[in-house]
Amino acid sequence: MTLTRRQAIAMGLALPIALQTRPATATPEAMQAAIDAFTGGAEMIEGGVELKIPALVENGNSVPLSVRATSPMTTEDYVEEIAVFNEINPLPDTVRFRFSPRSGRAEAQTRIRLNGSQHVTAIVRHSNGDFHSTQVNVIVTAPACREA
Amino acid sequence: MTALINVPETAAQGEIIEIKVLLQHPMETGFRTGPDGKLVPRNIIHSLRCLYLGEEVFAAELFPAVTANPFFAFTLVADVTGEVEFLWVDEDGEEHRESRLLSVA
Numbered sequence: 099m100t101l102t103r104r105q106a107i108a109m110g111l112a113l114p115i116a117l118q119t120r121p122a123t124a125t126p127e128a129m130q131a132a133i134d135a136f137t138g139g140a141e142m143i144e145g146g147v148e149l150k151i152p153a154l155v156e157n158g159n160s161v162p163l164s165v166r167a168t169s170p171m172t173t174e175d176y177v178e179e180i181a182v183f184n185e186i187n188p189l190p191d192t193v194r195f196r197f198s199p200r201s202g203r204a205e206a207q208t209r210i211r212l213n214g215s216q217h218v219t220a221i222v223r224h225s226n227g228d229f230h231s232t233q234v235n236v237i238v239t240a241p242a243c244r245e246a
Numbered sequence: 247m248t249a250l251i252n253v254p255e256t257a258a259q260g261e262i263i264e265i266k267v268l269l270q271h272p273m274e275t276g277f278r279t280g281p282d283g284k285l286v287p288r289n290i291i292h293s294l295r296c297l298y299l300g301e302e303v304f305a306a307e308l309f310p311a312v313t314a315n316p317f318f319a320f321t322l323v324a325d326v327t328g329e330v331e332f333l334w335v336d337e338d339g340e341e342h343r344e345s346r347l348l349s350v351a
Contacts, residue, residue, distance in 0.1 A: 160313045187311050188277045194307040200323050201303050202262035207319040211275075211311050 129183045129219065132190035136181050136221055137229050146230035147180070149220040153235070158212040158242035165195070167204040167222040167230065177204035179223045185216040187242075192218070211242035251332060253346040257324035263348075265296065265304075267318045267332060275310035289337045291316060297331040298322055298348070324350045 101109075150164040169177045176199045182192040195206045204222070212218070215237045222230040252266040269291060276288025288310065296304040303322045322330070331345045 184311060188275070189309055189311065191309045192311040193309060195320070196302070196305040196307075198301065198303050200298060200301060200325075202321045202323040205321060206304070206306070207317070208306070209313040209317050211313055 126185045126217075129185045129190040129217075132183055133181075133219065133221060133231075136183075137223075140227070140229050142221065142229045142231045144231060147220055147222045147232045149182075149218065149232050149234050151218055151234050151236050153237065155212065155236055155238045157240050158214065158238040159240075160209050161212050161236070161238075162207065163193075163210050163218075164207045165205070165220050169204045169224065171197075171199055171202060171204060173199045174225075176201075176225050177222055178225050180204065180206070181221050181223075182210070183219045183221070184210075184212065185218075187211065187213045212236060212238045214238050214241040249332070249334075249342075249344050251344055251346055253330050253348055255347075256349045256351055259324060259326070259350050261324045262321050263324055264319060264321050265330070267294065267296075269294070269316050269334060271315060271336070273308075273310065273312055273314045273316060277310065292335045292337070294318060294332065294334040296320070296322070297333065299325065299328045324348060326350050 147167040151161060155161050165180050167177045167180060177197050179194060179196050181194045183190050184192050192210055193208055197204050217233050217235050219233045248270040250268040254263050257263045271291050272289060274286055274289040278286050280286045290310055291308050294306045295302055304320045306318055308316060327350045328348060329345045330348050333341055333343050335341050
């Protein structure tokens with residue numbers, strides 16, 4: 099494809115507009131707001147949940163994530179939900195898992211996208227209303243969401 | 247839509263079995279610009295549910311941060327022989343369904 103002079107000028111003019119309309123990224127504050135919406139502002143206990151993400155990620159487009167919460171998983175005491183939040187993707191919400199006593203273990207794996215180095219937080223909601231949390235720091239060398 | 251679903255064929259009663267699901271889907275975030283400079287419309291799977299003996303054992307809520315061709319691994323407790331159902335909802339709100347038979351010895 100050859101570019102005419104006219105098209106080249108139009109592209110040059112459009113570039114600043116394109117940069118301005120890039121969607122705002124989530125911030126640590128946005129992540130905190132999303133977490134507060136999930137917990138309803140309830141107090142959180144650090145620990146009782148293990149979030150596994152490689153500390154150094156080369157490709158932000160596919161990051162393996164594994165999360166496991168400590169729970170007996172009986173009908174009286176089980177993990178209802180685990181929510182994962184990030185700081186700098188366009189949206190703070192990443193993925194959420196719902197469990198039942200029939201799950202056996204409060205454990206799940208998936209793959210996520212990370213738009214740069216950041217903290218990833220997992221919040222666990224137990225059936226008795228307790229919240230547990232953990233946070234990991236991930237370094238991403240080639241972020242997602244940046245390609246055309 | 248294609249789905250790769252891995253459920254063990256047989257299990258002992260009370261055994262915790264691992265289930266793996268791989269759905270074929272672009273998971274278009276809605277934040278990317280296409281060749282024409284316009285945003286590519288969002289097209290993601292919104293939820294995946296796993297039912298065993300008609301009861302929900304596991305569910306995932308997906309956001310654009312989940313990769314293309316989403317992969318999930320989770321567990322369930324084998325009880326009696328029955329169907330393990332997988333239901334997922336795409337951008338149009340359409341529900342797709344697959345099922346596998348789990349034999350419990």
